[in-house]
Amino acid sequence: MSTRTRGGRVAVTAFASAVLALGVAACGTTDEDSGDSGDSASAESGTVGFLLPETKTTRYEAFDHPMFEEALNELCPDCELEYANSNQDAAQQQSQADSMLTKGIDVMVLDPVDGAAAESIVSKAESQGVPVVSYDRLASGPVSYYVSFDNEKVGQLQGEALLEEVGEGASIVMINGSPTDPNAAQFKSGAHSALDGNVEIAAEFDTPDWSPDKAQQEMQAAISDLGKENIDGVYSANDGMAAGIVAAMKSAGMEGIPLTGQDAQVDGIQRVLSGDQSLTIYKAIQPEAEAAAAMAVALIQGEDYPDATESLDNGTQDVPSQLLDPVVVTADNVQETVIADGFYSPEDICTGEYAAACEKAGIE
Numbered sequence: 511m512s513t514r515t516r517g518g519r520v521a522v523t524a525f526a527s528a529v530l531a532l533g534v535a536a537c538g539t540t541d542e543d544s545g546d547s548g549d550s551a552s553a554e555s556g557t558v559g560f561l562l563p564e565t566k567t568t569r570y571e572a573f574d575h576p577m578f579e580e581a582l583n584e585l586c587p588d589c590e591l592e593y594a595n596s597n598q599d600a601a602q603q604q605s606q607a608d609s610m611l612t613k614g615i616d617v618m619v620l621d622p623v624d625g626a627a628a629e630s631i632v633s634k635a636e637s638q639g640v641p642v643v644s645y646d647r648l649a650s651g652p653v654s655y656y657v658s659f660d661n662e663k664v665g666q667l668q669g670e671a672l673l674e675e676v677g678e679g680a681s682i683v684m685i686n687g688s689p690t691d692p693n694a695a696q697f698k699s700g701a702h703s704a705l706d707g708n709v710e711i712a713a714e715f716d717t718p719d720w721s722p723d724k725a726q727q728e729m730q731a732a733i734s735d736l737g738k739e740n741i742d743g744v745y746s747a748n749d750g751m752a753a754g755i756v757a758a759m760k761s762a763g764m765e766g767i768p769l770t771g772q773d774a775q776v777d778g779i780q781r782v783l784s785g786d787q788s789l790t791i792y793k794a795i796q797p798e799a800e801a802a803a804a805m806a807v808a809l810i811q812g813e814d815y816p817d818a819t820e821s822l823d824n825g826t827q828d829v830p831s832q833l834l835d836p837v838v839v840t841a842d843n844v845q846e847t848v849i850a851d852g853f854y855s856p857e858d859i860c861t862g863e864y865a866a867a868c869e870k871a872g873i874e
Contacts, residue, residue, distance in 0.1 A: 555588035556616030556810040558803075561606055563623040563647070563691075564598040566720055567750050568775050570621075571595065573795045574646075578619070581803035589807065598719045600624040600690070607631040611638055617806045621645040625692035629826065643805045646798065647693050648824050648831075655805040655818050656831040659793045661693045664836045665700025665747075668770040671789050671838055672701075672743050673708055675768035680742035683732045684714040685725050685755060687747040694720075697747050697772070705745070712736050717751060726754030733762045743768035749778030749790055756786050774839055774848050779859050783841050783867035792837045792847050801832050841871050849873065 560578055562570045579591055592610050596603035600623040610618065611634065618635050620642055622628035632642045632651030641654040648656050676682060684701070687694030694716070705711065713736060715728040725746065732741065741764070746752040749771040759767055771778045771790040781787035801817065808815040818830035839847050848854050860868035 554810055555586060555590075557590040557592060557614065558582060558806045558810075559592045559607070559610035559615035559618045560594075560645075561603060561610075561618070561620050562593075562595045563603065563621050564720070565595060566598065566722070567748065567773060569773055569795060574621075574799055577796050577799035578803055581800040582806065585803055585807045586810070589810070596623055598623055600627045603628070604631055607635070611635060611640060615640060617641055617643065617809045619643045619645050619802050619806055620649055622647050622649040622692075624690040625649050626825070627690070641809045643802055643809070644824070644829065645802045647691060648822060648829065650825045652826060653824060653829045654809060655815055656822060656824070656829045657798055657801045657805060657818075658693070658831070658833060659798070659836050660833045661696035662700040662703075664772060664791050664793070665697035665702075666704050667700075667791060667836060667838050668697070668745060668747075668772065668789070669701035669704025671840075672745055672768055672770050673704055675788055676709060676743035678708055679710070681710045681712045681736070681740055682743045682745060683729065683736075683741055684711055684745040685728055685747065685751055686714070686716045686745075687751070688718055688720050689716045690718075691720070694747060701745055701747075709743075712740065717747075720748060720750055722750045722754035724754070725751035726758045729755045729758035730761075733758065733764070738762050738764050741767065745770050746772075748772040749775040749781075749787075752781065752787050752790075753777060756781060760786075774853065776854060776858055779839070779844060779848060779854065780861075780864045780867075782839065783844065783859070783864055783871055783873075785841075785867075789838055789840050792839045792853070794834065794837075794851060794853070796853075798834055801834075841867075844871055845873050 565571055582589055582591055592615055594606035603623050618640055625647055629650035632649050632653055635642050636652045644653045644656040646658050686698045713732040717724050744755055746755050746769055752769055752771040768788045771787050774790050774792040778790040782790055805815045818832045820831040820833050821828045822831045837847055856873050
């Protein structure tokens with residue numbers, strides 16, 4: 511797996527280097543530029559529109575955007591990037607996409623706020639001859655490629671880990687992600703596959719916008735309705751919501767309650783180390799961003815992207831897809847996962863009150 515340097519620069523993986531070697535990444539190189547007499551064919555550059563869905567989850571601005579941009583620059587130095595984040599507003603994302611299409615982008619890489627509503631974006635792009643790569647969340651419509659993680663497996667891993675913590679017959683609260691995010695439904699389905707029939711799901715919520723504040727309110731409602739003594743564990747679909755859930759539980763005097771998460775946010779890792787959260791799911795964003803960039807460049811070049819070996823139905827068609835593997839992170843393997851991969855440094859995690867927990871976990 512690739513790593514970041516201390517300066518934050520993304521080091522492109524061996525996969526991306528292989529794509530370069532195959533010629534997909536030869537953007538901007540011409541016979542005149544290279545001094546060749548005409549033996550090598552010139553390659554095209556282009557403009558890629560990259561649309562991300564929100565800022566409440568820290569990964570998008572901290573990792574996805576810079577990692578995608580760096581990978582695109584490595585694969586296609588003369589390609590240009592148009593970037594926008596819609597702050598969880600589907601209408602704003604539609605407007606941003608329209609603006610990019612008006613400017614004349616060649617490929618769109620879209621992480622939709624609302625997968626179903628994004629069909630209008632994808633269809634409009636196709637009508638203008640602009641192929642769409644669906645990134646992280648699967649959009650409806652005539653999508654050319656999709657790259658993400660095995661989202662059902664993410665939920666299954668969360669559910670299995672929570673079941674191991676609470677045991678058979680336990681009473682749990684489920685706080686799922688946004689109902690407009692197609693990934694949230696897959697996480698939920700995977701978690702139910704592990705939990706149904708093994709625990710009592712005493713309360714369950716779907717949380718608009720993945721909002722930590724709303725998750726906190728939902729947890730407060732569950733505590734009020736069920737009684738804190740009747741809650742043995744909590745399924746949280748991601749780390750952002752887990753922060754709100756922990757706040758609600760601490761306010762009610764609940765400590766040591768098994769709690770899941772996802773995204774390996776730095777605060778999520780810190781809660782895992784301190785014992786406020788049992789686990790998070792690490793989804794290595796860099797290979798995802800690099801794959802999306804390689805898909806975009808392949809489309810500009812009129813080449814096939816070879817690693818989209820899966821096929822997923824987005825309600826419109828079967829989409830060639832590349833699905834990456836998620837990893838469960840507990841206090842026992844922080845060093846071997848997010849730190850070993852360069853996703854975080856010990857200095858990022860082991861601040862202030864978490865220094866002792868880092869030392870206990872052998873983080874160095």
